[in-house]
Amino acid sequence: MAEPMGFFTDTTVCIGCKACEIACKQWNQLPATNGGQNTISGVSYDNTRQLDGIHWRHVRFIEQFDTRDPNRTDGRWLLMSDVCKHCVQAGCLEVCPTGAIVRTEFDTVVIQSDVCNGCRACISACPFGVIGINPVSHTAQKCTLCYDRLKVGMEPACSKACPTDSIQFGTISQLRDRAQKRVGDLHQQGQTEAYLYGADDKIVGGLNSFFLLMDKPEVYGLPKDPQLPSRNLAPSGIGSGIGAVLVGLLGLLNFRKRRMDRFAAQGHRES
Amino acid sequence: MPRELFTSPAHWTWLIVVYFFVGGIAGGSFFIAAMLDLVGNRADRSLSRLGYLVALPGIAIGGPLLILDLGRKERFWHMLVQSETFRPMFKWWSPISFGTWIVSAFGAFAFVAFLAALVRSGDRPQRGPLVPFHKIVYGLGPLSKLFLILGALTGLALAGYTGMLLSVTNRPVWANMNLFGINLLGLLFLASAVSAAAATLYLLGRRRGAGVEHESLHALTRFDDWVLGLELLVLIAAIVSLASFFGSVSAAWLAGWGALLIIGVLVLGILVPLVLYARPRMLGGNSGVLAAILVLVGSFLLRTVVVMSSETIESLERVAHGG
Ligand code: SF4
Numbered sequence: 282m283a284e285p286m287g288f289f290t291d292t293t294v295c296i297g298c299k300a301c302e303i304a305c306k307q308w309n310q311l312p313a314t315n316g317g318q319n320t321i322s323g324v325s326y327d328n329t330r331q332l333d334g335i336h337w338r339h340v341r342f343i344e345q346f347d348t349r350d351p352n353r354t355d356g357r358w359l360l361m362s363d364v365c366k367h368c369v370q371a372g373c374l375e376v377c378p379t380g381a382i383v384r385t386e387f388d389t390v391v392i393q394s395d396v397c398n399g400c401r402a403c404i405s406a407c408p409f410g411v412i413g414i415n416p417v418s419h420t421a422q423k424c425t426l427c428y429d430r431l432k433v434g435m436e437p438a439c440s441k442a443c444p445t446d447s448i449q450f451g452t453i454s455q456l457r458d459r460a461q462k463r464v465g466d467l468h469q470q471g472q473t474e475a476y477l478y479g480a481d482d483k484i485v486g487g488l489n490s491f492f493l494l495m496d497k498p499e500v501y502g503l504p505k506d507p508q509l510p511s512r513n514l515a516p517s518g519i520g521s522g523i524g525a526v527l528v529g530l531l532g533l534l535n536f537r538k539r540r541m542d543r544f545a546a547q548g549h550r551e552s
Numbered sequence: 553m554p555r556e557l558f559t560s561p562a563h564w565t566w567l568i569v570v571y572f573f574v575g576g577i578a579g580g581s582f583f584i585a586a587m588l589d590l591v592g593n594r595a596d597r598s599l600s601r602l603g604y605l606v607a608l609p610g611i612a613i614g615g616p617l618l619i620l621d622l623g624r625k626e627r628f629w630h631m632l633v634q635s636e637t638f639r640p641m642f643k644w645w646s647p648i649s650f651g652t653w654i655v656s657a658f659g660a661f662a663f664v665a666f667l668a669a670l671v672r673s674g675d676r677p678q679r680g681p682l683v684p685f686h687k688i689v690y691g692l693g694p695l696s697k698l699f700l701i702l703g704a705l706t707g708l709a710l711a712g713y714t715g716m717l718l719s720v721t722n723r724p725v726w727a728n729m730n731l732f733g734i735n736l737l738g739l740l741f742l743a744s745a746v747s748a749a750a751a752t753l754y755l756l757g758r759r760r761g762a763g764v765e766h767e768s769l770h771a772l773t774r775f776d777d778w779v780l781g782l783e784l785l786v787l788i789a790a791i792v793s794l795a796s797f798f799g800s801v802s803a804a805w806l807a808g809w810g811a812l813l814i815i816g817v818l819v820l821g822i823l824v825p826l827v828l829y830a831r832p833r834m835l836g837g838n839s840g841v842l843a844a845i846l847v848l849v850g851s852f853l854l855r856t857v858v859v860m861s862s863e864t865i866e867s868l869e870r871v872a873h874g875g
Contacts, residue, residue: 333560378631378649379627379631397627398627401564405560405723406720408555408558410560414563414623419623419624420623507722510720510721513716513719514716516730517715517720517734517735517736517737517738520715520735520736520739521715521716521739524786525709527743528583528743528779531775532584536591536596539771
């Protein structure tokens with residue numbers, strides 16, 4: 282296996298230009314809209330709104346302004362280019378019933394579009410809401426970390442296009458070192474709220490695309506404590522097993538050989 | 553905000569709701585029929601026969617609904633056979649994967665039992681194409697017993713795995729229904745499916761001409777009474793288990809889906825039938841029929857609320873938060 286590869290996204294230098302979104306769409310030939318007109322979100326300057334089958338990168342705009350203050354003096358923009366986290370323990374991969382979702386030699390998570398049959402289990406399994414159905418292929422799709430480009434030694438389209446190096450591509454160990462250093466620098470400059478999300482193994486075994494954030498994860502649309510869907514496997518298996526035993530016992534008690542006609546008069550007077 | 557609200561909906565909607573309902577009835581019917589054949593009276597055969605006659609059509613309708621729901625229907629077999637290597641595709645830790653095998657195995661059991669049931673009860677066919685099937689179900693002594701036991705277990709698995717399928721996700725409601733380390737969704741679906749199957753068999757069995765003994769029907773309603781009681785307890789536990797989750801969603805969501813769950817499922821689908829079964833004379837001879845119909849409605853509504861409340865939560869929450 283090659284060394285694990287991934288993204289380090291430093292949200293502090295993102296300028297919201299969306300070059301990564303466009304580069305991703307171009308390289309992966311993703312349609313601009315879902316067959317229809319462009320719509321605007323109406324609540325934000327961000328009209329992409331979410332990651333899904335035709336948006337494998339999404340630059341999230343977080344507009345922290347007090348709308349009751351007419352001068353909007355106190356406020357800030359948080360910008361973050363979101364993407365599949367290429368989880369070390371991936372919920373999507375766990376539940377995929379066709380084997381379409383695989384872990385590659387780069388330790389990334391890829392959906393093979395020619396295998397996927399569009400059952401959508403992965404969509405409800407991903408703790409980050411990354412996957413969607415692509416309306417052209419009718420299969421589940423998401424970022425592949427440009428598997429085809431990695432294969433030939435190129436870097437992914439988004440990080441290549443990013444003009445501020447907010448998105449950095451590299452080996453995980455290299456990126457983690459760089460990210461630690463960046464957090465240290467920011468803390469020294471007084472930006473003590475800076476921290477890394479997913480750069481260790483605490484979040485689903487580690488995120489191979491991890492982030493430097495300046496506010497709580499929820500503010501960026503990221504769950505504080507993402508979990509794997511398999512956490513419910515045993516609890517719900519046990520529940521169903523208890524159900525089967527109880528219903529089996531009830532069947533045994535109610536259906537075992539009875540003396541005929543004893544209860545017949547009690548109300549079933551039909552026929 | 554609970555972590556489940558950061559995820560995306562799979563858009564499993566009405567096809568899946570109907571599949572859960574019909575598949576549950578199919579599995580439950582086979583289970584009841586096999587129990588009657590295994591431990592019941594000989595005279596229960598006319599009722600157990602009905603169970604097998606319901607099970608195959610049930611899965612024959614339900615299975616294709618699952619295929620219809622796929623984005624690429626022609627690739628449904630990718631869940632059974634790996635499309636690259638042609639080796640069997642099976643992941644015991646993926647509910648859709650083991651569910652595919654449960655559905656397939658159940659189809660086989662239901663097929664054999666259906667053909668056996670086409671032979672009128674009491675008849676002992678000497679020749680004809682159905683004889684081997686009749687023999688498998690009734691004529692092979694301990695092997696027939698084994699067939700019925702395995703079929704009954706597969707039927708229960710079919711009724712319950714659908715709840716597991718929903719709980720092994722990261723979606724609101726489904727992944728939140730945990731109490732004392734147990735996720736209740738599989739248990740809830742299982743009880744509700746078996747009770748709906750009993751109601752179906754009751755409605756079919758009480759028709760003139762079905763030839764089902766009163767005594768068999770009585771045992772059936774008594775059984776349904778108990779299973780409804782179990783379902784009631786589990787449903788209350790499920791509502792309790794969701795309490796902390798309810799705290800984080802909007803009043804609009806609660807008022808809509810929550811009310812349907814309480815009024816439609818708990819009261820109309822469980823409590824009223826329990827009373828009607830207990831007092832069969834309340835509405836003349838028809839209390840049993842009304843009870844059975846309400847059980848079916850309640851079982852369908854339960855699946856509707858569980859599936860759709862989670863699927864529609866984003867839009868309702870967006871409205872609530874002015875987004
Ligand atoms: S972020 Fe979601 S889609 Fe990406 S690897 Fe993790 S579970 Fe799969």
